[in-house]
Amino acid sequence: MGEFELIRNYFAAAPCAQAGEGVALGIGDDCALLTLPPGEQLAISTDTLVAGVHFPAVCDPFLLGQRALAVSASDLAAMGATPVAFTLALTLPEVQADWLQAFARGLNVMAQSCGLGLVGGDTTRGPLSLTLTVFGRVPAGQALIRSGAQPGDLLCVGGPLGDGAGALALVLNEREVEASTAEYLLARYWSPQPQIALGQALRGKATAALDISDGLLADCGHIALASGVRLLVEQDLLPLSEQLMRLSGLQAAQQAALSGGDDYVLAFTLPAQHLTGLQEAGWPVQVIGRVEAGEGVALIDANGQDIPVLTRGYQHFREIR
Ligand code: ADP
Ligand code: MG
Numbered sequence: 001m002g003e004f005e006l007i008r009n010y011f012a013a014a015p016c017a018q019a020g021e022g023v024a025l026g027i028g029d030d031c032a033l034l035t036l037p038p039g040e041q042l043a044i045s046t047d048t049l050v051a052g053v054h055f056p057a058v059c060d061p062f063l064l065g066q067r068a069l070a071v072s073a074s075d076l077a078a079m080g081a082t083p084v085a086f087t088l089a090l091t092l093p094e095v096q097a098d099w100l101q102a103f104a105r106g107l108n109v110m111a112q113s114c115g116l117g118l119v120g121g122d123t124t125r126g127p128l129s130l131t132l133t134v135f136g137r138v139p140a141g142q143a144l145i146r147s148g149a150q151p152g153d154l155l156c157v158g159g160p161l162g163d164g165a166g167a168l169a170l171v172l173n174e175r176e177v178e179a180s181t182a183e184y185l186l187a188r189y190w191s192p193q194p195q196i197a198l199g200q201a202l203r204g205k206a207t208a209a210l211d212i213s214d215g216l217l218a219d220c221g222h223i224a225l226a227s228g229v230r231l232l233v234e235q236d237l238l239p240l241s242e243q244l245m246r247l248s249g250l251q252a253a254q255q256a257a258l259s260g261g262d263d264y265v266l267a268f269t270l271p272a273q274h275l276t277g278l279q280e281a282g283w284p285v286q287v288i289g290r291v292e293a294g295e296g297v298a299l300i301d302a303n304g305q306d307i308p309v310l311t312r313g314y315q316h317f318r319e320i321r
Pocket of ligand 2 (some may be wrong): 122
C-alpha cells in the first residue's frame with residue numbers, strides 16, 4: 001500500500017473527514033480551508049506524542065487514536081473554544097493495515113464526539129509518532145487565557161484529579177486491581193473526555209484557565225506566573241475518585257492529583273459570585289483553593305499552614321539538561 005492509498009483508505013474515507021461545519025475544503029488539496037463566523041477568532045494548538053515517551057510503544061491502536069485526539073481537544077476546551085477541525089501528521093515505522101484501521105477508528109470516535117473534522121495531515125516513515133493540530137473558534141476577546149487571575153478569585157477544577165497518573169501503573173502492567181476499578185481508571189487514561197462544554201460555559205466568567213496535563217501544581221504555576229498572582233491549593237479539597245483511592249490509598253492519590261499529570265481536567269480561577277450559578281446549572285465546578293497577591297503556588301492544609309511539596313510535575317528533558 002502506497003502513501004496515497006493509505007491516506008485515502010484510512011483517513012480521507014473516515015466519517016470525521018467528510019464535510020462539516022466550518023470546513024470549506026477538506027483533505028486532498030494543498031491546504032484545507034476553514035471558514036470562521038464574523039467576530040470569531042481561530043484557536044490553534046499542536047501536540048506531538050512520541051511512542052515510548054507519551055504512550056507505551058506497544059498499545060491498542062484504537063485507544064491510542066482516541067487518546068491522542070482527546071489530549072489535543074482538551075487544549076481547545078481550556079480556551080473555551082468550539083472545536084472545528086484537526087490535522088494529523090503521522091510517522092509510522094511500517095504500514096500495517098490492522099493497526100491503521102483500528103487507529104483511524106479510535107481517532108474517528110473521539111473526533112465525532114468532540115465535533116472535530118479531519119482536514120489534512122502528513123504521512124511519513126520513521127519511529128512511531130503523532131502530531132495533531134486542532135483548530136477551534138471562539139468569539140473575539142472571549143478565550144480563556146492564563147493571565148487574568150485576580151486576588152480574591154476561587155481556584156477550581158472540573159473533576160477528579162490523579163486518575164490518569166494513577167492509571168499509569170495499570171497501563172504499564174505494573175499493578176493489578178479488581179476489574180471494575182481497573183476499568184474506570186484505564187478509561188480515564190485512554191479516553192479522557194475533553195471538557196469542551198465546561199470551557200464554553202466558563203467564557204465571560206473564569207478569569208484564567210488551562211487543562212491539567214503536567215500535574216496540578218505545575219500547571220497552576222503557569223497561571224500564577226502569567227497572572228502575577230499566588231495560588232493556594234488546599235490539600236483536603238482535592239477531588240479524588242473512590243477508584244483511585246482504592247488503587248493507591250489517600251497519600252499516593254493526593255500525590256497523583258498534585259503532581260501526576262495526564263488529567264485533562266480544567267483548572268480555572270473564578271470570581272466567587274459565579275460559583276453557585278455554575279454549580280446549580282450542573283457544571284462540575286469544585287473549589288480547591290484561592291488566589292491571593294504574591295507569586296508561585298503553595299499547598300496548604302485546612303488551617304492554612306504550608307505543606308512541603310516534593311515533586312511538582314513532569315517536564316520532558318528536565319533530567320538530561
Ligand atoms: P502535499 O505534498 O501537498 O503536502 P500530501 O501528499 O502530503 O500533500 O498529502 C495529500 C493530502 O492528504 C493533503 O490534503 C494532506 O493534508 C492529506 N493527508 C496526508 N496525510 C494525512 C493524514 N495522515 N491524515 C489526513 N490527511 C492527510
Ligand atoms: Mg505533505
